[in-house]
Amino acid sequence: MLKLISDIFIILVAIEALGIMLLEMFGNQSDIAVKAFAIDKKILQQKEVQIMMQNQGLYNGFLGAGILISKFLI
Secondary structure, eight states: OHHHHHHHHHHHHHHHHHHHHHHHHHOTTSHHHHHHHTOOHHHHTSHHHHHHHHHHHHHHHHHHHHHHHHHHTO
């Protein structure tokens, strides 16, 4: 029973990291990103901030993928 609960939490954390990746990489101009990150929309329109968020999204994507790979393949 304890293993099942830990497996569920591991998968939820991986899904959360992948969801954040999608928001940071592809939704960084949306109203959802403005609310989620509490950043002014004018700041999100700056090219440097978009690149920064995409890099952070890439990090979160690798984190989520790494969690899933280590859970199911190793």
